[in-house]
Amino acid sequence: MATAVTAPPSLPRASPRRGHRHRAACSCSPLRWAALAPGAARLSFSRSRRWDVARRCSSRTEVASSSVDDDEACELVSGADLVIGCDGESVVRAYLLKAVKNNNRTGVLILSDIFGFEDSATRDFAYRVACHGYNVLVPDLFRGNPWKTSHPLETDGFETWLAGQAPEKVSGDIDACTKWLVDEFTAAGVSRKLGVIGFCYGGGRLVETLARDAGASFSAGVCFYGSRMDASLGPRLAAPVLFVCGDGDPLCPVETVRELEARSRSAKAVVYAGRGHAFAHRPQSLDDDGDAEDAFALMRSWLHDHLLA
Numbered sequence: 001m002a003t004a005v006t007a008p009p010s011l012p013r014a015s016p017r018r019g020h021r022h023r024a025a026c027s028c029s030p031l032r033w034a035a036l037a038p039g040a041a042r043l044s045f046s047r048s049r050r051w052d053v054a055r056r057c058s059s060r061t062e063v064a065s066s067s068v069d070d071d072e073a074c075e076l077v078s079g080a081d082l083v084i085g086c087d088g089e090s091v092v093r094a095y096l097l098k099a100v101k102n103n104n105r106t107g108v109l110i111l112s113d114i115f116g117f118e119d120s121a122t123r124d125f126a127y128r129v130a131c132h133g134y135n136v137l138v139p140d141l142f143r144g145n146p147w148k149t150s151h152p153l154e155t156d157g158f159e160t161w162l163a164g165q166a167p168e169k170v171s172g173d174i175d176a177c178t179k180w181l182v183d184e185f186t187a188a189g190v191s192r193k194l195g196v197i198g199f200c201y202g203g204g205r206l207v208e209t210l211a212r213d214a215g216a217s218f219s220a221g222v223c224f225y226g227s228r229m230d231a232s233l234g235p236r237l238a239a240p241v242l243f244v245c246g247d248g249d250p251l252c253p254v255e256t257v258r259e260l261e262a263r264s265r266s267a268k269a270v271v272y273a274g275r276g277h278a279f280a281h282r283p284q285s286l287d288d289d290g291d292a293e294d295a296f297a298l299m300r301s302w303l304h305d306h307l308l309a
Contacts, residue, residue: 076100077130084139084180092173093140095123097130104133105190106307107181111174111202111209112138113278114162116146122199125281129197132300139177141170141202174209178217193219193307197299199281200251204228207260211236220306222299224280225252234263241267242302244295246275270298 078098085091095117108129112122117138130136140146147153147161178194185192196218198206203226210221215238223229225245229252241264245252254271261269272279272291279288280295 076102077127079127082137084176090172090176092176093117093144094177095126095138097126097136097138099130099133099135102133103135104308105185105188106134106193106195107185108134108136108195108197108303109174109177109181110136110138111196111198111205112141112146113200113202113281114142114147115149116140116142119146119149121282125199128296134195134303137177137181139173141165141173141205143169143173170205171208171212174205175212178209178213182217191307192217195220195222195303195307197222197224198226199224200227200278202226203252204230206241207233207237210239210241214238220303222302224295225249225277226257227251229256229260231256231259231263234260234267235265237264237267240265240302240306242299243267243269244272244280244298245269246272246277246279246291248274249277251277268302270295 076099078100080096082094082096083091084094110122110126110129112119115122117123117140122138126136126138142165145161145164147158151157181194182192185194194217196206196209198204198209198221203223206221206223207226207229210218211233214236218239221237221239221241223241223243226243237260241260243257243261245254245257247254257269257271261267272295275288275291280292283289283292
């Protein structure tokens with residue numbers, strides 16, 4: 001087990017929410033978040049109460065209602081499906097989770113693994129991050145075509161699928177979501193500090209995103225076992241990045257992680273002995289569980305130190 005740094009006091013771990021879909025229309029103009037605006041009333045709701053989320057598209061506003069049946073989830077986090085952009089091919093579906101009672105007015109972008117933004121493991125992790133006060137946006141990096149969990153990776157079909165994920169399309173969608181977050185926080189008049197978290201495929205895209213960003217929007221990054229990372233981008237990473245991986249992960253070579261750590265301005269690598277791929281958000285054993293908790297505490301401390309302190 002890697003040694004964790006001291007983390008700020010934790011909220012109790014909330015029960016993961018599964019299957020709660022809160023539909024919302026597209027958002028081409030800034031959305032005003034009541035939970036972010038200083039002095040404004042925050043969203044709150046209780047068991048079996050229905051709630052509304054309004055989103056704007058040009059001059060049209062559409063409202064969607066959904067019921068919630070988890071008391072603890074309702075107390076800590078609200079969620080909504082979004083469509084960012086309104087001009088056909090450039091629209092991006094995303095899921096937004098907002099801290100309700102303890103909102104720290106800070107945004108985090110989560111870049112998923114190959115199984116996409118609707119996968120339960122990704123949603124549960126995003127929900128848990130939001131429980132600690134963050135406003136979390138999880139975009140659909142695959143335009144409705146993620147790799148299916150039921151399909152084996154060791155097939156020619158995977159490489160064909162991966163080749164179909166055009167890098168310029170994925171990077172464009174990530175940049176659109178980044179801009180959306182920046183615009184929202186600017187409009188709300190609160191912190192513009194943003195963090196980004198990436199898993200596996202999303203971890204590789206995190207490195208590329210921070211290299212493009214060059215410190216303009218993001219103030220911290222956490223990369224969990226990024227796959228196909230380009231170590232040559234290390235010198236272009238202006239934001240501090242925490243790299244987390246296991247030494248038994250063939251998809252995220254420790255050598256690449258160490259090279260990125262060495263070449264980046266302010267990066268830290270934490271390597272867990274005996275851990276394989278995806279242990280932090282898809283633990284498969286009790287040992288994975290223990291190190292997953294440790295990695296979450298490290299991530300939380302990293303975000304706190306670079307976004308809130």
